[in-house]
Amino acid sequence: MILLKARNVSFRYQRDWVLKDVNFTLNRGELFGLIGPNGSGKTTFLKVISGVLTPQQGEVLFEDRTISSWNRNRLAQKMAMVSQETPFDFPFSVLEVVLMGRYPHLRALEFEGEHDLAIAKETMGLLEVLHLENRLMSELSGGERQRALVARALSQKPVCLLMDEPTAFLDLRHQLDLFILTRDLVRSGGLGALVISHDINLAAQFCDQLILIDRGEIVVQGPAERVILPEHLEPVYGCRLVVDRSPVSGTPRVTPLPSPVDS
Amino acid sequence: MRATPHRILATSFLLLVILIVVCLLSFTVGPAELDLRAVLAEMLGKSRLVEMGRTILFRIRMPRVLLGGLVGAILAVGGVVFQALLRNPLAEPFILGVxxxxxxxxxxxxxxxxxxxxxxxxxxxxxxxxxxxLIMAMARGRFRIHTNTLLLSGVIVNAFFSAAIMFLISVTKDHRIHNVFHWLMGDFGLSTFKEILFLGPFLLVGFVLILAAARSLNLMAIGEETALYLGVQVEYVKKSLLILTSVMVSAAVCVSGIIGFVGLIIPHVLRLVLGSDHRLLLPASLLFGASFLIFCDMLARAVTSQGELPVGVITAICGGPFFIYLLRRHRG
Incomplete structure (x- = not known):
């Protein structure tokens, strides 16, 4: 079942196009990884397909309806986003922030009930932040805060999960755990998920498909074996690299090489 | 501790008791001291004061106290809203140049x-x-209202009007200059029930609408994008609340003058104690802002035996050091 579809989407902030003629389809039960160098348009892509930015050309459909025609509250019941880190200027506790994931499901003036509290605690347990529930967001480490924000997104009980570098602040084990959790949710819960990641090896290991984006254009999309090839990655990242297979998972593994000194 | 209906009611009740106590105390203080027990009896409908005392209580002091409460409530609530919308803990209700x-x-x-x-x-x-x-027109982008532009526009407009005000003060040479300064620092000296009838509806309508948006304010305080992803019609909510709150604050300023600090410190103090959930913070600010300004106005009457001290002088003198104390304690 098609969840999210971008058709010939182009977007620019000012004069230059940041996204050029992008086509993309995400189905339920699929986990996609979005990779590409800094400034290639990954975050902009996420903002366009989530309806925060409106493309000048083409259209974005969520469940077969133009995303801009969705009521934002209805959309928030189905789509959740983990953005890159936002500063917390005001004292909110972890539990308060995770419970905000339940807001889209509440009626006007309704308070979070036992049901909502149970969901919040469950997702906090999954992300291992339950012991931090009464701490202030501003007091947490980057990784703990990031996990709390993922817990909030999961509390929305979305069918579509978008994450912008969710593993950026996480340690090794939590990076792995987050990918495993996301994959399990996609497999068992029928979620569709799109994850931006700079960790190509992890993305290759867990994602059904990878999308390589460079200067606003999709270079190649497909299973990791077809995307993670030196001929695709070297020109995009501007460095030489070796691709072999992970001895454990058997999925492609990238090792960048230092640039040769030109004489 | 998160904001549950029970906690909101309990906190509001406590703050309401404080407000009532401050009001009663405030009725007794002034150039003519009134006996607290006599005031209490009058409140309960039993006449215990002489004619003169009753005139002072009901015609002079009561309107002054009630108006101070209304203005304090509006400034504190206005501060909460502006700080959340602009995501700036230093924002105060006058920041948009009102x-x-x-x-x-x-x-x-x-x-x-x-x-x-x-x-x-x-x-x-x-x-x-x-x-x-003027500000809304200046900050209007092609798609949305930019909070940074809004803040800057407010600063510029305030600077412009300050210059215009200084110009008017410079060319005025007579007694009216005293009235001007009194107005600028905020003063309840000549309050009547007419001002209360004018201002009351602004607080009532404004507060109900703002409180209905409390959950949206929680999200806006974290970030506009976060708010959007969690279902808030960000531009609509932001614009409505900015205009609504500014109109409410304008109404308060026009009957009280410019009383600083209330809108800055009350939200801060309460956030330190109660957290940031606006469903709790808004009613608490309303009640505590009212208590605080009534208390400051009582001090303004108590400090000088002759003449009047503008209440804005007291709010700044009391508020400043207390604020610094709270900030330091919070950090350490």
């Missing part, structure tokens, strides 16, 4: 020799509304 516009209007009214209410208040209110319109 005080400058209203002050300029008021001074023109004073220089024309009009009565404080409704004459001076009316021009002050128009001045405040004009400023809001």
């Amino acid at each position: 005080s400058g516009g209203a002050g300029f209007g008021a001074i023109i009214g004073i220089l024309f020799g009009w009565a404080l209410f409704p004459g001076v208040s009316a021009v002050a209110f128009v001045g405040g509304l004009f400023t809001i319109g």
Whole structure:
């Protein structure tokens, strides 16, 4: 079942196009990884397909309806986003922030009930932040805060999960755990998920498909074996690299090489 | 501790008791001291004061206390809303230039020799509304209202009006200058029930609408994008709340003058104690802001035996050091 579809989407902030003629389809039960160098348009892509930015050309459909025609509250019941880190200027506790994931499901003036509290605690347990529930967001480490924000997104009980570098602040084990959790949710819960990641090896290991984006254009999309090839990655990242297979998972593994000194 | 209906009611009840106590105390303090027990009896409908005392209580002091409460409530609630919308803990309700516009209007009214209410208040209110319109027009981008532009526009407009106010003060040479300064620092000396009837509806309607948006304010305080992803119609909510709150604050400024610090420190103090959930913070600010300004106005009456001290002087003198204490304690 098609969840999210971008058709010939182009977007620019000012004069230059940041996204050029992008086509993309995400189905339920699929986990996609979005990779590409800094400034290639990954975050902009996420903002366009989530309806925060409106493309000048083409259209974005969520469940077969133009995303801009969705009521934002209805959309928030189905789509959740983990953005890159936002500063917390005001004292909110972890539990308060995770419970905000339940807001889209509440009626006007309704308070979070036992049901909502149970969901919040469950997702906090999954992300291992339950012991931090009464701490202030501003007091947490980057990784703990990031996990709390993922817990909030999961509390929305979305069918579509978008994450912008969710593993950026996480340690090794939590990076792995987050990918495993996301994959399990996609497999068992029928979620569709799109994850931006700079960790190509992890993305290759867990994602059904990878999308390589460079200067606003999709270079190649497909299973990791077809995307993670030196001929695709070297020109995009501007460095030489070796691709072999992970001895454990058997999925492609990238090792960048230092640039040769030109004489 | 998160905001549950039970906690909101309990906190509000406690703050309401404080407000009532401050009101009663405040009824007794002034150039003519009234006995607290006599005041209490009068409140319960039993006449215990002499005719003169009753006139002072019901005609002079009560309107002054009630108006102070209304203004304090509006400024504190306004501060909460602006701080959340602009995601700036240093924002105060005058930050969009409302005080400058209203002050300029008021001074023109004073220089024309009009009565404080409704004459001076009316021009002050128009001045405040004009400023809001100006700011909203200036900050309007092609798609959305930029909070940074909004803040800068407010600073510029306030600077412009301050200069205009200084100009008017410079060319005024007579006794009216005293009235001008009193107005600028905020003063409840000549309050009547007419001002209360004017201001009350603004607080009532404004607060109900703001409280209905409390959950959206929680999200906006974290970030506009977060709010959007969690279902808030960000641009609509932001614009409505900015205009609504500014109009409410303009109405307060035009009957009280420019009383600083209330809108800055009350939200801060309460956030330190109660957290940031606006469903709790808004009613608490309303009640505590009212108590605080009534208390400061009581001090203004108690400090000087002759003449009047503008209440804005007291709020700044009390508020400043207390604020620094809280900030330091919070950090350590």
